[in-house]
Amino acid sequence: MAKHIRSNLSALSAAILAVSSFNATAQNNDLQMLEEVVVTGIRGSLTDAMDIKREASGVVEAISAEDIGKFPDTNLAESLQRVTGVSIDRSNNEGNQVTVRGFGPSFNLVTMNGRQMPNSNTLDSEGVNRSFNFKEIAAESVAGVEVYKSGRADISSGGIGATINIKTARPFDYDGFTAAGSIKGMMDLSNEEGDDVTPEVSAMVSTTFLDDMFGLLVSGSYSERDSQSQRVGTQAWVRGLGSADTTGNFWAPYTFDVDVANHYRTRENGQVVLQFAPTDSITATLDYVMSNYEENIDMNRTSYWFDNPESVTDENGTAVQIRNPNDELNFWAWDYHFLTENESVGLNVEWDVTDTLRLTFDAHDSTSHSQPDGEQSETIANLKNPRIDGVGLVDIGADLNGTDLPTIIYDDSDLVAETGNGAYDPSNIVTDLFQKRGNEIENNIKQYKVAGEWDNANDGALRTIHFGVENTEYNVDAYRTFTFGFVDADISGLDLTFDELGDFGSDLGDTSGLFPYLANYSAADFIDIIDEQGAFFVNPPTVNRVNEETFAAYLAFDFETEFNDLPITINAGVRYEDTETEGTSVQNGIVSLNYRNTEELQVIYDNNPSDQTLEGEYTRFLPNLDIKVDLTDDWVVRGSYSKTLSRPDISAMFPATQISVARPNGPFNATQGNPGLLPYESENLDLSVEWYYAEGSYASVGYFKKFVDNFIGSTVEQREILDVNGEPLRDPSVNARPGCPDGSATPNSACLSQPGDPVVTWDVGTPGNLENTEVDGWELNLQHMFGESGFGAIANATFVDGDVEYDITSFEQTLALTGLSDSANLIGFYEKDGFQIRLAYNWRDDFLLSTGQPQNFNEPTFTEAYGQWDLNASYDINDYVSVFVEGLNITDETIRQHGRYAEQLLSAEQYGSRYTLGVRAKF
Template sequence: MRNHYTFKIKPIAIAIGIAGGSSTTVLAQNNSLEEVVVTGIRASLQQAVDIKREANGVVDAISAEDIGKFPDTNLAESLQRITGVSIDRSGGEGRQVSVRGMGPSFNLVLLNGRQMPSKESGRAFNFDEVAAEMVSGVEVYKTSSAAVQSGGIGATINIKTARPLDIGDKMAGSVKLSSDLDAGGTTPQASGLFSKNLDDSFGILLAASYQQRESQEDQLRVTKWNVDPDVSGVANFDNSANTNNHIFVPQQSAFNRRQDTRTRINGNLVLQYAPSDTLTATADLQYSDFKIDRYAEELALWFSQNTAQSIVTDKNGTVVAYDQGASTIDFFTKAPTSRTVNTSASLNVDWAITDAAKLSVEHSASTSESNPDGEYNINQSDVQIAQNWGFAVSGDLAFPVFNSDATATPSVQDPSRLRTWVNELYSNNYKDEINQTRADFTFDDGGSTTLAAGVMFTDQTKTISNISNNLSWDDFAWDTASGYGQQDVNDADYTWVALDSGFMDQFSGSADLRALNLGNYSFDPNAVRAAWLADAGAPADHFEPTFQNSSFIINEKTTAAYFELTTATDFAGKDLTLVAGARYESTAIDSTGVEASLTLLTFTDPEENMTTTFSAEDFFTASAGYDVLLPNMSAKLALNDDMVVRVAASRSLTRPSLDKMTPVRTIATTRPGLLAGSAGSPDLKPFIADNFDLSLEWYLNEVDYISAGFFLKNVNNFIVDGVLTETINGVTDPSTGTDPEGPDAADQLAEFEITRPVNGEDAQLHGFELAGQHAFGDTGFGTIANLTLVYTDSDYNVDDVKQTFAVTGLSHSANLVGYYEKGPFQARIAYNWRDEFLQRFGQTSQATTEPTIVDAYSQIDLSASYDISDNVSVFMEGINITDQGNRSHGRYANQLVEATTSGPRYAVGVRAQF
């Protein structure tokens, strides 16, 4: 028998596809509810079509039923099915989302209408912290409304959770076992929900979820490609094939295997009280605790280009063969722990003042904190071994392979040759606190025009505290001139682990790597540190973590007010709905950092840095602010009973990343004639976008539809690095005076070239969205498909080594879903594709402006379920069933930046509801 689901429908699309806009106050208050019985996938899609036709703007959505039926570990994996949504993955899981080519920081994430904090240094939200089982629906707002909080140029994403007065008395739960094939283990996951109503006036809902997942990820990477390094000392330099004016040489190449244990705990408590039909109060508490315990082993090579024995380049100037000669190989072990705790609490009161006038008031407090108990998210030791080595490019995907057999004499596998090199401890504590108060008023007397108006106050504080042991790379070496420490390590503490036959086997050329008998050493970084400290002469405080001046606090207060009018009329005998509104926002910023102020420059040598004298470190604050007006308008015209055309225009904003707004200034160079440093910019202005949307929807029957949309975004104030000439505390430059050996009256003010982030670039984006769904009669089969094409006038030119700006995250994407639903059996298979795209300027762990370009990627997921009864079903899920790997490169395809594999993931389980 087919399973029946009873749930409440609000004016919001509940299934995948381009949906129409909702009521202008959809995020501000609860609207009247209509109970609808939906039977399976097809009926859910049919209901979504009905909602689309009645709505105003462009909104996509998915419901809890859709999330549960996809093989999705988290919300990002579900959101990628929506037209125009792409995701970034970490450890085989979806983590962050891009919408219409706008990256994660350009999308605002809300929880039941309130802003979600982020553990990141900027504003991007990590969806892997949220369990999909805790969510009743997700709304993706692609067009702007004055009633919806600003912040998402790409989209505003609203995560919705269940309410007890909506769903009534209910118990539901699921248990499943999952297995990552590469990791080899089986881990549990369980979730449950209890909802109870008393006399239809008081309701309580309690939901909880627990998940543990073990995963394994193999990785090969180049941390940075150097452009035109000094190769004058290379004995054999073959650049004959190069038709480019530049050469590109790796800085470091490495491969590793990491094993993660991810533990995710989520909880939700909701209390609702409705003493009358006109008044409802809702208290909502959300909690999540997401922890990753990691162990990784890594082999790394450091390229000293100017002392290499030989270098060979290809036609693009990329190194394809390299012989370092006498050098060292590094072996790392890493045992970090990262943890994020999120809490969000709100109290909302909805009051129907009259039949026409309604008021919604809410206050919320939300916090996200990473490593709250001082967990070390970087904990690693590095030991070295003296060894000749080389480098070559091999395989269809052109990743580097080491050309030195590990068993050659002297053998890399001999632990007696190891010497310690470095040990690092870091704890990066990011705390994001958001307090919001809002009031929303609507007036609808049944006439042709409705009014919505409201105010909002947001107080956000981002605190970043960086703590580290502050070691330089030489401090941990046991053979330094300091004299303390052993000369080698305890051989018994180091175990050689050879690469297995499955290492990176998704990529052509990996067999060449495995044939070299390479591997890694397994050892405990904490034990190595303890042994070093126990040795005679070692400073007892050498590993004592200390507070770093890269820490800062930024407080951002925003006051907003809006109004919006919705008018229903007709045009040439056809129904026409017009919406117009505006949102005004005023933002004040206080940026506080820790800095030791420069007080004196002392000349030493014309070719050397001058000696610097600083005051004691102290906190100081810089203030800034801005005001914006964000208008919006839209129109929906019913051409006939089956076709709807929509047009919308708006202005939207995304606020600058908070980590770029620190006031701290760092002095890097003090050579005579060259004074330079870097700093953040508290006075950065927000990104501003002028948006235009046009869509046409054709409804063929109750289920089938085809839609086509066009969007255009003119985005201003992109942030780039600018160089500003600045003086500091009246400090003079002794090299400019009569006597550089000491200060005199002729000394001029020291002028520093300070590199700061500045608003400087504009870009235009435009694209097309195509979507449709079709049910094949009564066969039970159906399909959903969509395609998004995105373009910009600010593309990246790989041949321009001086280019430092292009729109990142921009890519085409597509989805194809097939489903079957008849009787007690349901099945779904989903194909997702994302084209190649520029991810960022910068490459893995090394500071550089060289690009990271992600290769095109596709993935197939599936799920199936069988209803044992009306209340119980069994199911299975498979993610990445074809075992696809991810790869990124630099300017050219053979400049590997990173290749990773994490394997398929499967799960089986049982669901029940009563």
Template sequence: MYNNKFKLNSVLLAVLCATHAQAQSQENSQNNNVEVIEVKGIASSLSKSAAMKRDGQGVVDAISAEDIGKFPDTNLAESLQRITGVSIDRSNNEGNKVTVRGFGPSFNLVTLNGRQMPNSSALLDDGISRSFNFKEVGAESVSAVAVHKTARADLNSGGIGATIDIQTAKPFDHDGFKALGSVKGVLDTSVDTGDSITPEISGMISNTFLDDSVGVLISASHAVRHSHTDRIGRSGQWSDVGKGSYDNWKQAFSDTPSVINTSNINTANNSDQHVFTAPTVDFEKSDSERERQNAQVVLQYSPNADLVITADYVLSRLDDKQKMNRSSFWFDGVDTGTADVNGTLINPTRAKDELNFWAWEYAYKTENDSMGINVEWQATDALSLTLDLHDSTSHSNPGGLPAERLANLKNPRFDHDNDDHLADDGDDATTPTPHIGYVDIAADFTGNTPSISYDDSELIAKTGNDAWHKSNIVGDLIQERGYEIENNIKQLSLSARWENLGNGDLTAINFGLNNTVYKVDTTKISGAVWNTSALDLTNLDIETTPGGIGFDSVLRYSADQFIALTKDPANNMSDPTKALYAAPNESLNGIEEDSTAFYVSFDFESEFNDMPIYANFGVRHESTDITAYTVAKPVEGLKWITALEMSKIFADDAVSDQLSGNYSHYLPSLNIKMDINDDVVARFSYGNTIARSDIGSLFPETSLQTHLAGGPFTAKQGNPNLLPYEAKNLDLSLEWYYSEGSYASIGHFRKDVDNFISNGIVDRTINDANGNPITDPSQGARAGCPAPENTACESQPSDPAIMWRVETPVNLDALSVKGWEFNIQHMFADTGFGAIANYTIVDSDNEYDVHDLDNKLVLTGLSDTANLVGFYENDSMSFRIAYNWRDDFLLNATDRPTFTEAYSQIDVSASYDINDSVSVFIDGINITDEDTRRHGRFANQLVDFEQYGARYNIGVRATFE
């Protein structure tokens, strides 16, 4: 008796992934005679995915494992991109976040066995997002991933694009003993300084005992990857720096007005002749090392056929390290240049300046732990109950050290009057340009990638050495920054199913409640020393390596070593009694969201003209209370330290602030499936869904972003009263299952999104801790300014108050997204050949207008996608080749946008079974070495051009039972 129940769990891939994890036992109780099919091989995996789609309530697409421990791709995101309507974002040539039907990572809810999982990142550029990072979970213990594209009352709220559920293995999925192991080497062709081959090892043991009433499963994996990236791009954003001929745009170190030719600008699109300029041109080399551990322990106990208790613990550890060096030039101002038809400055020049040589060090860890218990009880023949509790935490950068350290070196500047080399102390307040450089530089943005040219002949004549010689290099600045984030989710779910209700059309009633407490505590680390030219660089190790795009070289040195030198007073050539280093500032931010939901839904079965109809109607009520806090040292003023830069002056004591908000929603849903005949299925789905804002948008903290001498002055502030996005979703689809594992489908969807969140901008003053406006010291003419050590260069009450441009997230109007999904999956009879082809078209009524400088209501991530997969397999071998394409899309939608250009990639995999237990395999990722390109408002406004290289996995897999 127990055996039959446990065998049923092996069809969880086909049944459970189409329902919420909390309803798993109820679904199983209806299918006591389901035939058990062993999952093995590509065709069988695809057949089960087709079954998930056909049997699901609403529109569900899924990917299942070919065999236990054998997921189609080693990265879950790379597998998900094969699904119609799903596309991915890549980081370091590896899928990490997903977009569904044009809705980016923050609009999709990712669950693990039906449970909402926390997320954290230590990098400031990543922000504080709810988006799950797929690179943190290995695929070895994953049984299936289901993408629920339509709403259901029992699904956790949070996904407008989709709810993506990752299903992991359990001991009752298998009969008796089963063990597997996999060893492979990862060959990354991009590697420059690391190990070109790194190991990945995984294993799992599962067994049942005591007449199959007790089960234990243990799995673990260890993965190391080294990689290298070459990048060409810019730092900061392409800027709209003014209008017309720029007679009023002064250079940072000169009184000479810029001479900009704007005659080519098409005034029909750019009537005010706005000119867009790059802040920098960069060429960089970076080397990464990533180490990941995953582990899972699952205990199951079934004292009788009506009760199953499952306890589990899931662990992941991610250790990321990266070293990057960059040759760069900063266009603090422009002498001459020509604007093209769109206003892009394509050939800026700047005389008497410098080259910059940057070093970055990234080092941080992420620790994820999840403990849970699940009880499934068939209380009576008609009533089944499920209780699920879990406590999960994601902790990034434990210990709170800066996750990112950076330093800059540059060519020296010389006194304007006597030509003596100075330490950039800015002590001449009477001369507008006390220090000048001896390097002239220019850039060209007419090609696919920019090129630069420079002339250091004047520097050579002056010093006898070129711009790359160590004697012509001085310190500039150091920065330390990052987050320590602890994200905890406590969740309780109680669900019930009451069936066998009689002979009417109503077949079952489902009801339940959920409580989720989502808590995030962050420590933001941010500090800088803006002038380190007095640092003795004698003991700094510098290596010269080949450069690119016109930079002769990239100087390799360690930011950590540079920062260590600033901590020793002996290295301060100006004052050996005082270290140049200043510890970074810390601020605390956090939120607690307490959400309670109740739901009820009804299952119906009926007929129309002899065509069976299955329907599910439900409603979910959800209420959320939010408390957000900030503890930080407020900014008391600014210090004018160079002709361009002003640094922040913090108060000695921290000040706390707390705000709260709340909201509630009714979320109805209706899913109807009609079997037109034995092979053709039609669907109609309607439902309301919500997606909450990013965590960082809720913090009450006011953060000063840009504060340059003379402006601009920008700041950001959160808004705990933000309402979530709310979408009304409509789906229509027609599916033809014409043979085993083969089907064709067409679907249309529409999503009308309300409460869309964008940035509202307000011009206002910002006060210090005493309630006085922060003032601008660069507007007060005082002797000895600018200078980093002169207190007279600090904000004074008599200085003019700064008018800050403050961005605050606000709820705006609605937008609509609609699209079509086309999919065909075909098995060529018994030949072993098969193919998949799908295409998704997505469109919105609020597309970004590159000629409009005031876009507000625009959806990021919107793009068409396509996949083409072919495979062959027989009893002992298999081969697969997969092509993925994603059209260009808007990556971020500010007044300075970034677009990711169209990208395609080809992956291959092959395996051979040596015997029934052992097989060898090889995978190839990005075998044609595709690159990634991102640009600003127009195509020649380059943001990033990155080259990674192909990656191959070669290994052996063994299974024992």
């Protein structure tokens, strides 16, 4: 039977590559009835995806490869955003994570060939989550993607929004020897520092031998990308900062910044698959998948802080005119270093025990390791203008123009009068502070599954019984480093230059009033200099570990029957899951606080790390019921009920207490995780009507509603934090003793906490299960082929609503769903006589990105509505070779974010357009 299946698969080529392994038996029976056809290209890919949607139990969307090694977009996330109900988040103009039906990346489970994949990220500001990063996987190695929007008992749990399964190729998918490859040249129009054109190459070779008993597939890809991003914005809008001419609430910006960042990215992907079929009834597959993703970013920023601004506000209390006399300019440098290594080894054995019983064993050991070289991901340095007798000699300010860019104001005449030079003269640049921070994370998943399918050979409504058990062990080791210090050191030897910003952000509006210069220097060089002078120090890391083990068992039934001569297909099942969690933190004890600087209370640690462990456990039953009715040959209606869950982010379960901000007179902020968090649970209803009116053409309308329990939100507890002796930490900056503050490398004992100092009350943020929520929405989809003309079009839209939207008039809200937004796609294409062209527009409405700004826990960040045009075209020179061009963000759109009100600009960022020219071959 296995060889018979392989022959059909090779004949159907890319059409069957995207068929789900979860429905293998039922679909293989259907394949035996099909004629042999070869389907490639845009039209074939869309027709395959439509057929999967039509035949599936529940609500399923799919994307198929257009040909061997040819996915619709150069990035998986960019392809997924074309699917109804799917939106994406972008990083440096590259899709990296997805939102489905308004539920953000943490609410969606990503699997590869049905297996849960680990994720690791390093930025301290992002925490440690389960969100898969699609930019780490080259699209050329993917044969298809399925998006399961409704739950099924035989699919791993973890996705409230959706479960997204990535399918990779197997040698038995092809008929004998097959090879494909491509060479591309990539050009980012925004790039200024890197190479003008960067390479991307990929290749795949597959063959079978020894009378098709063995199969071997090897694929790999290598990609480089150099680009530049530019940003104008602020770190936060702070409620109550400074003074205002109105009563009640008012907001002023924490800073104003102009950033220019140069990105250098390298990505490597590889896959080796060996298949073995000793008999017609047994097929074994051993596969190895790896990816390495490395990105280095050097960023410089000119900015200033508003410490105690005088403000004029609008009717909402938002500052529209800000003045801060006697201050200074700041010149920042960032060196980012991101390195992630992913590996997965898996074994799958399928055994057709009898004509009616198939058993499957599947196991994999997969690891994602960020910063395996141990290097911290962020190195930060700041320089500034000097203060004379403690007073800054630059007057700073800004005039805000509604939702446009601010006009930056600075007056350095007093500095010129005092020193003879202005704010940008190197003689008026002194050191300020440094930071090194980030996470090294090793995330390992071991998963074992034994599954069975029994087909009813007799007449009757019951057709198939699915059953199985599964064990998943999820282990995360995280090493967090956070070092922050003010310095007073000589910067001689630092290579500091000033570049004019020129027409920076020309599409953002009039920038004539922004800073005229950008400081250019390396944060790493800065660290080297202060290290040579003995001013550098590193705080001990905090080690966090989470072990999560889940045992699952499922039972599901497929029925086929009729009612009033209408064919009805039913899938009913239940999944049982038992999960145990254990969170452990290993950290050095806190000795005291050190009054090191007027802006800093340094945390002093001992050298005696100790463990803190907390545990949690929960058991859940997850039922599902899918009913599909074929009203006619063209009309299908379906309804689904399912219960799904999503587990908390990993960093939310770290039990360690982390001090994040400690400054004289406050704020005093800290965080602590909660391993006892319960998962998000959602009861889901889906209804849809689908009309398949022509080959490759259909229209559908779907409605969904989700009832989510145990929604996790942020809670803040005001409490004391104890030192190693069990005494509360005290503030040495109040009634400071002589000689303090003292920035010496060795702490001054007079500046350390002492028994007579006031006790600090900390705002400790911790996650908790809070409220229940409801989300509902509509999905509209139209896919139409214009006969044999070669033209086709797709239009889809998703409208989402819920009772978890952020209320900008409330200051007590603890619960809000990030990522909730409407979205739409419009795609037109032409494919005929070897020529293909596709123009696609993707739009996403404004949405809540987070409930905390970078320097402000209590103020929201909204991403404004964004639309992007993409274009690709190709021409088949012959049956084997084609040339192509791809364009991303061809209209050079800007991504903007704002705070509580639209007038509170947080960020306006440009990445530019990206174009790729290449040649593809297959044999």
